[in-house]
Amino acid sequence: AHAIARSIRRTTLADKATQTIQTLSRGYRQRVGVAQAILHDPDIVILDEPTNGLDPTQILQMRELIHELAKTATVIVSTHILQEVQAACDRVLILRSGKLVVDSRLDELQKGSRLLVIVDDEAAESLASVDGVAGVEARGKVDGRWTYALDADDVVAPRVVDVLNSAGRSIYALQPEHRDLEAVFAEANEIAPSVEVSHG
Numbered sequence: 194a195h196a197i198a199r200s201i202r203r204t205t206l207a208d209k210a211t212q213t214i215q216t217l218s219r220g221y222r223q224r225v226g227v228a229q230a231i232l233h234d235p236d237i238v239i240l241d242e243p244t245n246g247l248d249p250t251q252i253l254q255m256r257e258l259i260h261e262l263a264k265t266a267t268v269i270v271s272t273h274i275l276q277e278v279q280a281a282c283d284r285v286l287i288l289r290s291g292k293l294v295v296d297s298r299l300d301e302l303q304k305g306s307r308l309l310v311i312v313d314d315e316a317a318e319s320l321a322s323v324d325g326v327a328g329v330e331a332r333g334k335v336d337g338r339w340t341y342a343l344d345a346d347d348v349v350a351p352r353v354v355d356v357l358n359s360a361g362r363s364i365y366a367l368q369p370e371h372r373d374l375e376a377v378f379a380e381a382n383e384i385a386p387s388v389e390v391s392h393g
Contacts, residue, residue, distance in 0.1 A: 196232055204228040204258060220251030231266075238262055239269045244277055253298040256281050285374070287381050294381045302377055305372040308343040312354060313363040315339055323356045325349035332342060338365055 201210055202365060205298045214225055217299045217315055230238055231294060259281045262268050270281060278285060278299070285293035286301070293301070309332075310320065319342055328344035343353070347369045357364055366390045 196231070199234075200228045200232045203231065203252070203261060218251075220247050220254065221264065222353055223251070223255065227262075231262065235266060237267045239267065239271070241271045241350060242274075243270060244272075244274065253275075275378060285377075287378065289381065302372075302374075306344070306346055307370055308345050308347060308353065309340065309366065309370050310348060310357075310364065311338050311340050311366040312357060313338060313365070314359065316357060316362050317341065319356050319360040319362065320322065320353065323349060323352050325352060330345070342370060 229266040244255050284298050317329050326343050326345045332340035
C-alpha cells in the first residue's frame with residue numbers, strides 16, 4: 194500500500210486514483226503506465242514514446258515527470274521526436290541498423306567543433322591564416338557583414354581576434370557553433386533509424 198501511494202504521488206495521479214482506467218484521458222493513461230513501471234522503485238525506467246499522442250499540456254507534465262524520475266533512477270526514453278530529446282535528456286544514443294553510431298552528452302554533442310565569426314568585410318584569407326583553423330566556410334554577406342564558419346575549437350578564438358584586429362577588421366560576433374539535433378541526426382544517419390536517449 195505504501196509503494197502504491199508513493200507511485201501515485203510521484204505521478205500526480207491522486208485526483209484520479211479512484212477512477213477506472215477506461216475513464217481517463219490518454220495523458221493520464223500514460224501516467225498510470227509510468228506509475229506501474231516505478232511501483233517497485235527501479236534503478237532503470239524505460240519509456241517508449243512517452244509523449245506520443247499527448248496534448249501540449251500533457252507533454253509538459255510528462256517532461257516534468259521524466260525529470261522527477263531521473264532524480265532517483267536512470268530514465269531511458271526511446272523516441273523519434275528530437276524536440277523531446279532536447280527537452281528531457283542529458284545524454285543521446287543514436288542507433289543505426291542496430292549499431293550504436295552516437296553516444297554523447299547532449300551539451301557536448303550540440304557544441305560541435307566550429308566557430309562562427311561575423312566581420313565587417315571579406316576576411317577568408319586572414320581567417321585561414323590563424324593557427325588552429327583547419328578550414329574556413331563563407332556563409333554569406335548580410336547588411337554589409339560577412340559570416341564565416343571556422344573548423345576550429347573555441348580555444349582558437351583569441352587568436353582569431355588578434356588576426357582580425359591586425360587586419361583592421363571589426364568583429365560583430367564570435368562564438369562556438371551550436372548544432373541542433375536534426376543536424377546531428379542527419380550527420381549520423383542516411384536513413385531513418387531508431388533513436389535511444391537517456392536522462393540521468
